[in-house]
Amino acid sequence: MSFFLLFLFLPLSVLSSPVISLISLPFNSTHEFIPSSYIKYLESAGATTVRVPFTASDDEIRKFVDNSNGFFFQGGKPSLPASAVSAFNYVNEIQDNGVYYPMWGTCLGFQWLTQLIADDTSVLELGVFDSEDLLLPLRDVEDGSRMFRGAEGEEYMQVDMKRLFEGYNVTLNMHTDGINISTAERIEGYNILSVNEDRNGKAFVSAFEHETRPIYGAQFHPEKNGFEYGIDENGGPAEPASHSVQGVRASFELARFYVQEARKSGLRYDPESGIEMVFYSNDGIEPGSNHEETYLWKV
Numbered sequence: 001m002s003f004f005l006l007f008l009f010l011p012l013s014v015l016s017s018p019v020i021s022l023i024s025l026p027f028n029s030t031h032e033f034i035p036s037s038y039i040k041y042l043e044s045a046g047a048t049t050v051r052v053p054f055t056a057s058d059d060e061i062r063k064f065v066d067n068s069n070g071f072f073f074q075g076g077k078p079s080l081p082a083s084a085v086s087a088f089n090y091v092n093e094i095q096d097n098g099v100y101y102p103m104w105g106t107c108l109g110f111q112w113l114t115q116l117i118a119d120d121t122s123v124l125e126l127g128v129f130d131s132e133d134l135l136l137p138l139r140d141v142e143d144g145s146r147m148f149r150g151a152e153g154e155e156y157m158q159v160d161m162k163r164l165f166e167g168y169n170v171t172l173n174m175h176t177d178g179i180n181i182s183t184a185e186r187i188e189g190y191n192i193l194s195v196n197e198d199r200n201g202k203a204f205v206s207a208f209e210h211e212t213r214p215i216y217g218a219q220f221h222p223e224k225n226g227f228e229y230g231i232d233e234n235g236g237p238a239e240p241a242s243h244s245v246q247g248v249r250a251s252f253e254l255a256r257f258y259v260q261e262a263r264k265s266g267l268r269y270d271p272e273s274g275i276e277m278v279f280y281s282n283d284g285i286e287p288g289s290n291h292e293e294t295y296l297w298k299v
């Protein structure tokens, strides 16, 4: 009886939260993965998540978009897959039809979205940036931007995002690929929101937003400040994420901003769709160091 009630009421409780789609990445030849830090990050701001297979077909992508309030591209290694191209194209189509549906990319996801907006994969410079494990304050933050104005809401909830991101080491970079400034300036509709330099002084775009569409990206990893505490084989931190008051607040403010964007698309999730939340649909959680927990799916 209680089991029955649980399943009866589950979809109703889920409907009040925005649902975010994330593409899982190849883990090995039998599994795909999403680090749980992205899931917790989105949950920290009031969203729930669904997992999209890396090799999802156009029809599957449409179903995920139609049943979610936003698409979130995680960090990782693979080059732009057909599923991400399909998601980007379909989301642009529904945006053209007046649906508010935001997209966010972190690290690799930021690079994919830049390539998609430019419609050119060669905008990404490969292997030239010395910026792995590099914790930085942002430089030249566009405080008039939507992202760094912060989440809409009551005034008492606002924080000075420019001061927070420029004043403290709160952005963790984990990349050797990146977008340089002269390339970025040539991409139509692509607004550079901040610039940083790697250890050799080579400049890269660290955040962007699309001029007219709700599309956002961060080259750094906001989710790690709040949700990655793994240790390496020597017992030290696996990565130099900032767990300071400022680091965690910076992370939360970006999560809150993106989830507020997703709330604007209203209710889209249909409990009859068969799409299940990440925490109910995975094939296991594996502990690790760079990712303290990883959700796995058999493929």
Ligand SMILES: *[C@@H]1O[C@H](CO)[C@@H](O)[C@H](O)[C@H]1NC(C)=O
Residues within 6 Å of the ligand: 027, 028, 029, 030, 031, 286, 296
């Ligand atoms: C892939 O990783 C999972 C989780 O660690 C493991 O269970 C599985 O056996 C691995 N597959 C191969 C082919 O190594």
Ligand SMILES: *[C@@H]1O[C@H](CO)[C@@H](O)[C@H](O)[C@H]1NC(C)=O
Residues within 6 Å of the ligand: 122, 123, 124, 125, 180, 182, 183
């Ligand atoms: C900027 O990146 C492009 C690739 O998109 C590359 O061709 C160009 O040489 C780079 N420019 C500088 C100044 O590094």
Ligand SMILES: *[C@@H]1O[C@H](CO)[C@@H](O)[C@H](O)[C@H]1NC(C)=O
Residues within 6 Å of the ligand: 135, 136, 137, 166, 167, 168, 169
């Ligand atoms: C960031 O960290 C570096 C290296 O530890 C330090 O030199 C710099 O002053 C810090 N910047 C801020 C704004 O705290």
